[in-house]
Amino acid sequence: MAVTRNTKNVPYYLLGFNAFEQLGALVDAKRASGAPALFYLDHFFKDSLPLPLKKGDSLIHVDTSSEPSVEYIDILTDAAKEELKGRLPSCIIGIGGGAVLDSAKAVANLLTNPGKAEDYQGWELVKNPAIYKIGVPTLSGTGAECSRTCVLTNMRRRLKLGMNSDFTVYDQLILDPALTRTVPREQFFFTGVDTFMHCFESLRGQYRNVIVDRLSATAIGICKDIFLGTGDMMNDQNLENMMVASYIGGMAAGNTGAVHPISAGLSIVLHLPHGKANCYALSVLADVYPEEHALFLEMLDKNKVPLPAGICRDLTNEQYESLYQGSIIHEKPLTNALGPDYKSILNKDRLMDMFKAM
Ligand SMILES: [Fe+2]
Known part of the structure; x- marks a missing residue:
């Protein structure tokens, strides 16, 4: 067999019922740098999932009624920049289904790389390491939690393509099956x-x-x-x-x-x-x-x-x-x-x- 592509996987994961309770400690360890955390939460969980937010953190509810588009990612990125007033967050936490996990990945790339989301649709286009990110899937099946892409629709170019890059891979996952109990x-x-x-x-x-x-x-x-x-x-x-x-x-x-x-x-x-x-x-x-x-x-x-x-x-x-x-x-x-x-x-x-x- 030919030598495989040099392959990166998610370096850390926690798996098990109620693993979500450990999110606070993981985020605290990153906040030690002095910068706030940026949370992206599926709007489905808006009022039902208590988060370990601290002063200075930002919480953005992600609209998952349609799949993330390049335009939507640009809006999320601009909003994050404004909210953080030019600072970079200590970490980004994506909590939700594939759309939220992918949106958080895309913003993490765009906060450290110039330009717009569509500039990075393709393979190996992301040049700078992304913001540290923690993924918490609340729906299972897409594999978005461990893939090296974040799938985005681009209506103008009539394509659906992600930012395929090692920088897109989550740094930490919390795999808590209890979060999927309420899925229809x-x-x-x-x-x-x-x-x-x-x-x-x-x-x-x-x-x-x-x-x-x-x-x-x-x-x-x-x-x-x-x-x-x-x-x-x-x-x-x-x-x-x-x-x-x-x-x-x-x-x-x-x-x-x-x-x-x-x-x-x-x-x-x-x-x-x-x-x-x-x-x-x-x-x-x-x-x-x-x-x-x-x-x-x-x-x-x-x-x-x-x-x-x-x-x-x-x-x-x-x-x-x-x-x-x-x-x-x-x-x-x-x-x-x-x-x-x-x-x-x-x-x-x-x-x-x-x-x-x-
Ligand atoms: Fe798929």
Whole structure:
């Protein structure tokens, strides 16, 4: 096997029910530098999660009704600069689902690097180390807690792309399954199966990495236990299992396949949340991923999660064109799944038929 890319993982994590209680001590250790802390909290938890705030700290509620856009990140960054009056925070804490975790990562990069969010959409564009950051996921499955990217939509360029950089990786995680008890069931499912998706896309792809393969296989096994096992998908054991699967799967999430590009097109045009968009994408990819497509249908059925058809029914030609462009632009994962000839395999007619079948 060829030598792998030099790989960075999250250096520290705490895992377990009520691990969140240790956040205060971790933030205190950083505040010792004299600078305040900057908290980003999912607006869902606005009044229900007490935070270890101290004088001078800032708390920003992140709107997660849509996925973070480059414009939204610029607004958050400008607001942080104004609030901190030119100082840098001692640390940034992101508490929430993938959108909040990714927003906190993006702001941490932009506070130490000049320019706008879209300047850093791509690979290895971040030049200066980011602000120290602590991630606290409250939803499991995206792998955002341990990935080296922060996915941002850019409507102007019709793409969904993150700041892929070692500087984007969290310095510390608190993985507390108790924080996921209040997740609505469908959202738990759609987000959880994101782990299943990016792991099988990786295993079925052409880019190989021995460690990623093992991590992917392990995470897929845990997802099968959760979504096809005898217990309820949201019992305490499975809440913990899902957090572990998301973390392990997140380390393997770099090499997606055909699901994620089509999902990205759906998110750009229909503003579907990522996990749900993945599910619609896989629902029409039975010929590319027959085994996983069948497993996925079983998972939907066992957990009584509906995926009603017709989401692209009333779209205009222009919207269909955007769906096509927003999907086919993702050259790297499509090549991973289908080879260099992916544009003729997934040609426009075929892709249009797929969207119409959703
Ligand atoms: Fe994903």
